[in-house]
Amino acid sequence: MPVDIPARIWLERFALLVPGPAATRWLLIADLVCLVALGLAVRARRIAVPVAVGAGLLGLNVLAMLLNDFFLGLALFHLVVGATALLFCRPRWLGGATLALAIALGVLT
Numbered sequence: 001m002p003v004d005i006p007a008r009i010w011l012e013r014f015a016l017l018v019p020g021p022a023a024t025r026w027l028l029i030a031d032l033v034c035l036v037a038l039g040l041a042v043r044a045r046r047i048a049v050p051v052a053v054g055a056g057l058l059g060l061n062v063l064a065m066l067l068n069d070f071f072l073g074l075a076l077f078h079l080v081v082g083a084t085a086l087l088f089c090r091p092r093w094l095g096g097a098t099l100a101l102a103i104a105l106g107v108l109t
Contacts, residue, residue: 020109034085078102
């Protein structure tokens, strides 16, 4: 018989990356700013901004379902949005700042 290990013990290894609740609120605002900036980089801005925000929220839900933990999916979402903004957004500092903020707040909180 196999050893009875809790199904979610692997999550403890990633606890360093998951920011606290207060930091998560600020990171979600930074993510929203990045998504709006990504939408503004497209020619059809009236359509692109709501599509970018909607795609971001859909991506957050998909990540949370794939990882079976919302907060781990949220931590990964912060990193993905920051990296995407760093690669595709015109003010590259915005994505870099979001990435640095997500990593720093994940480690510090």
